[in-house]
Amino acid sequence: MKKDLLKLLDLSKADIVKILDTADQMKYNQKHSLTHQYLAGKTLAMIFEKNSTRTRVSFETGMFQLGGHALFLSGKESQIGRGEPIEDTARVLSRYCDGIMIRTFGQEEVEKLAQYASIPVINGLTDFAHPCQVLADLMTIREHKSRLEGLKLCYIGDGNNMANSLIVGGLKVGMDVSAACPEGFDPDPQVLDFARSVTGSTFTLCRDPKEAAADADVLVTDVWASMGQEGEAAQRRAVFEGVYQINGELLKLAHPGCMVQHCLPAHRGEEITAEVFEAHAGEIFDEAENRLHAQKAVLYLLMGEGK
Ligand code: CP
Numbered sequence: 635m636k637k638d639l640l641k642l643l644d645l646s647k648a649d650i651v652k653i654l655d656t657a658d659q660m661k662y663n664q665k666h667s668l669t670h671q672y673l674a675g676k677t678l679a680m681i682f683e684k685n686s687t688r689t690r691v692s693f694e695t696g697m698f699q700l701g702g703h704a705l706f707l708s709g710k711e712s713q714i715g716r717g718e719p720i721e722d723t724a725r726v727l728s729r730y731c732d733g734i735m736i737r738t739f740g741q742e743e744v745e746k747l748a749q750y751a752s753i754p755v756i757n758g759l760t761d762f763a764h765p766c767q768v769l770a771d772l773m774t775i776r777e778h779k780s781r782l783e784g785l786k787l788c789y790i791g792d793g794n795n796m797a798n799s800l801i802v803g804g805l806k807v808g809m810d811v812s813a814a815c816p817e818g819f820d821p822d823p824q825v826l827d828f829a830r831s832v833t834g835s836t837f838t839l840c841r842d843p844k845e846a847a848a849d850a851d852v853l854v855t856d857v858w859a860s861m862g863q864e865g866e867a868a869q870r871r872a873v874f875e876g877v878y879q880i881n882g883e884l885l886k887l888a889h890p891g892c893m894v895q896h897c898l899p900a901h902r903g904e905e906i907t908a909e910v911f912e913a914h915a916g917e918i919f920d921e922a923e924n925r926l927h928a929q930k931a932v933l934y935l936l937m938g939e940g941k
């Protein structure tokens with residue numbers, strides 16, 4: 635494993651499988667009340683420059699369950715919000731803590747933080763990637779389908795951080811991936827270059843959700859406007875509305891028994907109907923739960939004896 639978890643592009647298939655296997659073990663341990671203080675005495679600094687429910691609670695709870703401590707630093711209230719360079723924050727936190735989780739805007743900030751920090755840095759979401767979420771998604775899909783290789787993962791919607799990480803993560807573990815995104819809202823070019831270079835699994839990008847969803851084993855979507863894009867919400871709605879939605883009609887085109895995943899928060903009536911959301915709530919909340927187990931695996935592998 636590398637020192638940091640910045641984006642799935644940096645991980646090999648073996649790295650991802652190791653995280654998923656460790657995550658399954660973490661979940662088993664918790665369900666059987668087997669507690670392990672793998673991170674006793676260790677502190678994780680958590681920098682949030684955007685809102686969060688799941689990421690904050692699962693990282694903080696995960697650190698506690700592993701015997702460590704997590705420290706919440708809001709961008710606004712720390713010196714980061716007053717312009718202290720990330721290079722300096724990296725070196726200061728490295729003198730106090732054992733790991734840093736950061737949720738921010740630019741991927742370059744996270745990369746710079748990792749470059750200057752002597753401790754592991756974990757990306758808790760940027761505009762480019764959401765690797766921790768997609769590790770939990772892959773864990774959930776494998777749990778429900780007993781395999782990943784050869785399954786078809788279909789993403790419908792904005793070519794955002796979730797689309798980028800799902801495409802990379804899905805292809806790396808041997809899934810076939812399709813994506814339907816409106817023109818002008820494609821996934822990142824770096825991700826498309828990677829996707830088109832993959833051999834053994836197929837990748838397709840199209841405009842029509844019906845084409846992308848055909849025979850899918852897993853349908854995934856995300857919000858039309860991500861955090862930081864609130865000002866574009868109306869313009870985005872005009873582009874996405876009525877087309878880029880997981881609904882009952884779209885599900886009929888997928889494989890029977892198709893799973894639905896959503897990283898949450900979900901906007902019912904926009905990217906997913908309330909009916910589909912509720913019919914697949916079990917899988918969606920398993921996915922949310924698995925953030926905890928997958929992140930405990932990452933924390934153990936990067937900060938604990940697993941490294
Ligand atoms: N899915 C996810 O990252 O949720 P939060 O924004 O609540 O952390």
Ligand code: NVA
Nearest residue numbers: 794856860861897898
């Ligand atoms: N694409 C969404 C994901 C939220 C977890 C956002 O960046 O706001």
